[in-house]
Amino acid sequence: MAIGFCTSPAAKHNGTSFRSGALKHGSRGVHRRFDLVDRWTPLFAPWQGIDMSKEASLALYRFDGCPWCERVRAAIDDLGIDVEERDIRRDEASARALHEATGRGRVPVLRIDEGTQTRWLPESADIVRYLYDTYGEGRRPALLASRIPQTAGLLLSLGLLVASFITESPTRHYLLAAGVMVFALRNSLPLLRLVLPRRRAG
């Protein structure tokens, strides 16, 4: 149900924006509670200490060819939300800001600005979860944004490696090579997004 009291990246595609008020609490519980009290959120907001006039803006720190960043971008495309992108290999100021905030240059990192508060969220899996929890309205992550390809690839490569150790015949070498290849492929799976047609919601 759309209320539209304040705008957020989600507002672009679904007109619902009060969820951004829950960002600073950052807990699933708060989101769920808001879903239940949807219509009454503006009444509860002051009581919850939430400033409904604040707008959350998101920025993704990334660089080209980073598979974990592509995983997050797949989620962003799937959700159809507006997220500014900062390429830390092309933009020195962004690289510096990231380093100052997180103490390292590892990406992806999502910067969440809401009012005067800024949160830096690292780890692609956590970012994807956060985006779907906040803007997904109950949806599950798109395949390339989800853990499924990574987990399946890891299990398959482990299976092949174990099989290569317990096999006696020369086949073991093929199994070992396949295990290593599947593992390498699994790590670059999100890059598939770069060659597949992009599916952008909204």
Ligand SMILES: N[C@@H](CCC(=O)N[C@@H](CS)C(=O)NCC(=O)O)C(=O)O
């Ligand atoms: N587990 C992390 C992996 C992130 C990662 O390894 N990022 C690479 C680029 S794809 C990186 O930033 N490496 C540079 C560094 O670690 O300083 C995630 O899923 O976000």
